[in-house]
Amino acid sequence: MTTKVHGVNDFIQEISTMPGGEKINLCIQCGTCSASCPNANKMDYTPRELIAMARAGMREEVLSSNSMWLCLSCYMCTVRCPRGIVPTYIMHALEHLAMRHHIASPRTRTPTLYKVFSDTVYAAGHIPRFGCMTRFYLQVNPFRALKNIPVALSLFKHGRMPIKPTRLKPEALKQFRAILDTAETLEAHHEIL
Ligand code: SF4
Numbered sequence: 001m002t003t004k005v006h007g008v009n010d011f012i013q014e015i016s017t018m019p020g021g022e023k024i025n026l027c028i029q030c031g032t033c034s035a036s037c038p039n040a041n042k043m044d045y046t047p048r049e050l051i052a053m054a055r056a057g058m059r060e061e062v063l064s065s066n067s068m069w070l071c072l073s074c075y076m077c078t079v080r081c082p083r084g085i086v087p088t089y090i091m092h093a094l095e096h097l098a099m100r101h102h103i104a105s106p107r108t109r110t111p112t113l114y115k116v117f118s119d120t121v122y123a124a125g126h127i128p129r130f131g132c133m134t135r136f137y138l139q140v141n142p143f144r145a146l147k148n149i150p151v152a153l154s155l156f157k158h159g160r161m162p163i164k165p166t167r168l169k170p171e172a173l174k175q176f177r178a179i180l181d182t183a184e185t186l187e188a189h190h191e192i193l
């Protein structure tokens, strides 16, 4: 269900029409979400600040921040919010809006990881862990990959990282991609989040 919000800026209206963003105007700025958030100290703006800025129409500042990308989806903010708001979903909505409007934050690599993940899943029909993380590190920091070699070897040793790729049957892959293509088309028409 979406709620039309009147008398507010376009940005807050955009958020309030997204799943989870409906109650953003109920925020009383108590700060419980920020105090509960395990990653707030790494964010450009805490969850409470982000909501206040969104309500003030600070679209560029909000969407170019790293805050929503550092959300762990732990739901601590959500279970404690006295107004029944779901800050976790607001974080997800802001991630989505930043992607939709091609606004990037230089202070996070999470969007790159999401992109590599989704491209890999689309191409292979599953998550080839070795290939996915290799691609990610090649894009963001190849030297960092060297540090993770011991972890990769340990996973390999315990059979948790198969080198040999699993392949879907061509028909199954075709059907899987058709589902993803449909989801992308619906999203482009703003019919789903
Ligand atoms: S806990 Fe809820 S009401 Fe309090 S600042 Fe966070 S979102 Fe707003």
Ligand code: SF4
Pocket (backbone or CB within 6 Å): 033, 036, 037, 038, 039, 040, 047, 070, 071, 072, 073, 074, 075, 076, 077, 078, 087, 088, 091
């Ligand atoms: S769900 Fe996200 S914003 Fe909420 S407390 Fe956890 S990390 Fe922080």
